[in-house]
Amino acid sequence: RDEQFLQERIKVNGKAGNLGGGVVSIERSKSKIAVNSEVPFSKRYLKYLTKKYLKKNNLRDWLRVVANTKESYELRYFQINQDEEEEEED
Template sequence: MPTTSTLQATSSNNSLKKKKRKIILDCTEPVNISILNLKHFKTFIGLKMRYNDETENSEDVISVKRTNTKIIIFSDVPFTKRYLRFLMKSYFKKWEIAKLWKLVEIGPDSYAFRLLNLVTIKDIESKINEIYSDVNSNSE
């Protein structure tokens, strides 16, 4: 009997320790092509990140920081690559360039944006020019 109570106490002590997870999103390629505004993307991730089906609770558990070309997410709870891919697609969908990029795992907790092989830089530049011309014509 005493052994079971010590095992329970040990397991409860282990569950009290929170494991911090650090996830790195390498955004070098879209930043170099001037497609991605890293400051805006960081704000988008911080606002849209959900925990327990609420965005308001996420500040306590998830924090987002940025460097020159990387976004670093610190999390107390696990989340998947699928969720990061969803956030990336929803951000890029605004500019209709979501199908041009994919999220690739480059390490255990490191991901990078990669341009699809079917697309060239000229295709992206023409798409950006088309979008900007639409925006400029609507503002006039």
């Protein structure tokens, strides 16, 4: 489901949905989705598409996209500090 969203949205040579005839490949393994590209591919563009996916599925308020290495992103839950909540109740 997630990788299908990326397949439909990733643009290669200005066209979405064709992945450039095999130039860009998307693979899924358990909780990871790998996007491999034989042409220059912006990591920032992948972050943009991921945020768009989260917004479409109403997950944007709970998850954020974080760069965990130079070549990858991961989704993390927003940290909610309970200390702040306790102070507000006083």
